[in-house]
Amino acid sequence: MKKFVCAALVALAPAWASAQILIGQTAGITGIVAAGVQETTQGARLWLDHINAKGGVNGQKIELVSMDDKFDAKLAAANAKVLIEQKNVTALFLVRGTPHSVAILPLLEAHGVAMIAPSTGAMVLHQPVNKYVFNVRATYQREAEKAVSHLHTLGIKRIAVVYADDSFGTDGLEGARKGFQKAGFEPLVVIKADRLKPDYQKMIPEITGKDAQAVVWVASGNAVADGVKALRAANSAAQVVTLSNNASSGFVKSLGDSARGVIVTQVFPAERSIAYGLVKEAMGLAKEKNVELSPAMLEGYAAAKVLVEGLRRAGPNPTRAKVVAALETLNKFDIGGLEVSFSASDHTGLDFADLSIIGSDGKFKR
Structure with a gap:
């Protein structure tokens, strides 16, 4: 798995500065939610790496710029400000946490930036509908x-x-x-x-x-x-x-x-349920990287599918405004057995919910 780009690691700046499409993420790479954040991001990278290996989106490769907010809402807002105003990212992606996502909302409005697939099911991000928040999971x-x-x-x-x-x-x-x-x-x-x-x-x-x-x-x-x-x-x-x-x-x-x-x-199908094209595809890419798919990875993978489709529909050299407009055109977009839909009046995307239990082998059972 690629290393995360943290705010303090300024020496790594050239690695993302040359990217053609920059996507920003602030999340608790360290702290109490680190394990989940790393798995969700790893799942997203499965699809992003796959797309980049094929030449990217409309000939442009995607680079995910991740900053560690230590699961602190104030630091999340500060990171988002850096990503939007200094790094000039096209969109924010997989922001982790409810108070963290809420703290970023004013920046989205001020700069017209989409926040795609926040890793939270907070109702405040669903209702009332926020023009710039595109959820890819149930509440x-x-x-x-x-x-x-x-x-x-x-x-x-x-x-x-x-x-x-x-x-x-x-x-x-x-x-x-x-x-x-x-x-x-x-x-x-x-x-x-x-x-x-x-x-x-x-x-x-x-x-x-x-x-x-x-x-x-x-x-x-x-x-x-x-x-x-x-x-x-x-x-x-x-x-x-x-x-x-x-x-x-x-x-x-x-x-x-x-x-x-x-x-x-x-909020997604079982990570071993190959009846879903989403799961079968993700399992194949995970196997190539010698990692085992988890529910958190599947959330990141589904989120990346939506991100890439939004960028594709935004056309060459996608702007922030074009990405927002493009995402609202998704109607019953099939990500592999699940359909994602957005409109001006609904930014929930998916409404799948299920239960699992941890077995004696440490695996989630349905």
């Missing part, structure tokens, strides 16, 4: 609602909800509440947790003390993994469900011996 609210609905069908009603104290957490909480409302009962306990440093010594007794049968955990990466470990250390067998932002093999590894049985919602 977190739909995922959380589906999680509660699934637990209810299993006869589980003693459900705790843990959510991060940021816009992502409150968004997921809202979806979970919709699920509870439809099912006709209330959560056992709702716990707000510090996004970066959750207080497990306080949280876990609140869950175990009420004898929770399940926990819907709306947080990111290690914040969830460490929480699951703490829950198991307290001898709780509660079923844990978390969202697709944790659908990476890195997340599974971080869970260690506590991985088996954790449910993770998914």
